[in-house]
Amino acid sequence: MCAVKGIVMNASVLLAVNDDENGIPSLAPAADYLLRKLRYSNIYIGISYGPDLSAPKVRLLQENARLYSYNCFVFRPSAIDNFVSAVSLEWGDNIGSYMHVISSYKDEEISQLISSGWLITVLRSPGKASAVEYNPGTENPSKIFINKLEELPLTICHLNKKGKQAMGKEVETVGYLMKPSREEDFAKRGAFPLNPTPNGLIFVALNYELPISWQLQQLDGVLHKATDDIITVEMSSSSDFENKVTYTEGMQELQRCIGCHPECRVIDPFSNIYPVLDRLKIQQILGGLENLNSKSCSKIRGPHFLKVVDFREPKLEKKLADAKLSLPNIVKPQVACGVSDAHSMAIVFNADSYKDLNIPLPAIVQEYVDHSSTMFKFYVVGKKIFFAIKKSTPNADTLIKLAKEKELKPLLFDSLKSLPVDKDNQQQSQNKDNKQIDHELVTDAANWLRRVLDLTIFGFDVVIQESTGDHVIVDVNYLPSFKEVPDEVAIPTFWEAIKEKLTGKQSVEAAMLL
Template sequence: MESCLSNNKTIGVWMSDKKSQKLNWKELINTCASHGYDLLKLDLERPLEEQGHIDVLLHKLTDIIAAADQGDSKASIIISGVEQYLSNHPNITVIDPLDNVRILLNRYCYYTILQDEPSFHKQGIFTPSFAEFTTNNIEMNIEVMRQRGVKFPVICKPTIAHGSKSAHDMIVVFNEKGLHVCKPPCVVQTFVNHNAVLHKVFLIGDRYHIRERPSLKNFYASEELEPIYYSTGEVCKADSQSTLSILDPHDKADITMTLNEDKIKTIIRVLRKRIGLLLAGFDVVIDNVTGGHAVIDINVYPSYDSFPNFFEHLLESIDELVNKKSHKVYSNGDCNGVYDDDCHKMNGLINVGLDPIKFGVTGMNIN
């Protein structure tokens, strides 16, 4: 897979073995070649300087970045090496810049960004009220919930959104006595009833694709109910068949909740401007009372499990970034590969899959 002598530019790729095994490398190599790129699979155990010239770094380093930021010495050495390499070669287009990725490693951080976004409030877009627990003191945690307007039931999530399997382990808590299961650092977020329907939005630059997935059924505050543990992989995957997604009889009213695509476009523009990632995704649920659109999660380089012509759209977006960088059409001189409204003036957002396929899976999967 290593680059040969040619006039092609080179894309250096790194992702975990697990994700690498799920990738159709032959198709990716062919698509890269058709756009004038060679592919170089990077080895983070070796000095990057010894592995050949690259023009683009395409990576999913989220777990290693998260581990490094939590003090893992091996991960810290790897990330320091990558950062030094990129500092030595500022002309490399990075997908996506490590500092931008770090924003989405911390749920409290990106929920705060969403909560503070003024354009959301005018359009019925919100992130549910949330609070961070940094202590096991339940009285203090109840007080911080009160101050931040967090109401039961809540979803308890680890603050760190990547780096371990537990990052995707959640707990539904119905009352104060159930808060003892929340282990800091964690975020508790008011649960929004949404009739067990989740809308996942996958982004590649200005291209997006929306998929409908199963989700948690409606829940209500209760002094009797014990906490419910679950993994998002068990409940919200395309082929999930969890009993937690089955609406109770009293919830099966004829309520039609339609996703508003203009609101989705607003969210995309905000994420590109405030966070600046080429490869990202976010989850939206619709409040079954108000119809408000709640952004409940954002992901770095999500599983593009049904994104039509994923590789072609990826390479077209890489082309756009590389061309912008080579022509130095940037605000402040250089954007270091950041894909946002200051670096790439949008000609409009493109929905690449206008025919929704409910709960299905097609094409490749990088999850």
């Protein structure tokens, strides 16, 4: 069995059965999904149609082919050789098989394709069988039946895995689940190929339209960004945190099914991501950085902080002072991600402003660190660490000038959309910034956090306090995009980290060091 190196989808599986009320053709919903999913699969993709197809339908298919950079081929059952030659001329004759996806067939029409080494995948008519009955190993290896078009990516994974295994190579299949925009960011960088990576990984998107349990049976691991599927997080106390996160129905189903498939590794276990949802928990964890400061002239730490459940409590000002918090402060919701207002923040300059502060409670009041408008974003990807230098909020004196224009009212902002930036300090040299940071110390902190959190991929932000040189970790986040890292370095490292997690090396190491 050879790996699938190219897929040609016939118009019959892509077009909606009926035109709309104005006689305009459209794609079937599953077809639109599939065309988007296959765009960055690292497999040749084409669309075929017969010479008798109406001009509006041909235009629709050609427009979608241009949109996704796919090829179009004319398919005549009476001229199979011409079709095979056209595909081979466009895509070459490298090792592997081509697949034609059709909805109906005659054996005499497809026998020539099969004799040319092609695979035929037939989309069954609705109602013929359920998805869970699909088993590629039980049918003619050159003719496969699927019940839904959404099954095609997993079918390709199965065939490519079997093809590599037949050559004596180990291949593991990873299902992934995250919001569409994040998925596309990773996919267009080449992170999710349907062809095996150099270290033997194949990626396929999980689909809630198919039985989750059936999909997990064919996977070796699941990579998820569960925070994208959070509906609510209850932060009234710090115990039983697992029971306070409400996920979408699909994510809940995935969690239930994973419990029935222990052989399928989860990257990362849901319990491991809970600390990064809770800014209070992360602050408490960062307190352990004190043990890393003995061998360096610099000091790395978390910021001073205080949890607040009521901005109008009478002793708030004293509690702030006891927590070593002086104005200005930055105020953040305790919920760190997963809900709409998790990134609604404020910089407060006057203690009286707390009474009417519109930040979700409970909240974390955090030390505002003067850091010359420079932030260092660190990314931990498996055992490797990368960083990037970004512009950040200005020092307190600049902020105060800005706040005075607004009568010292709090500066409200969404940290995902906009930050107050020091416009007078935009041209500061990154080389100078780079020399300021103690890379060895931050690397020690990154490795320490990796062991404590036991996360495969995470990020954290470091600022350097002007007055003391302290390296202050002000934020920790799960599965960042690490888009500042060049793709040729980032993506192989991403694959390496996932492979290590699947083989258990990283988890065993973490368990030994904790």
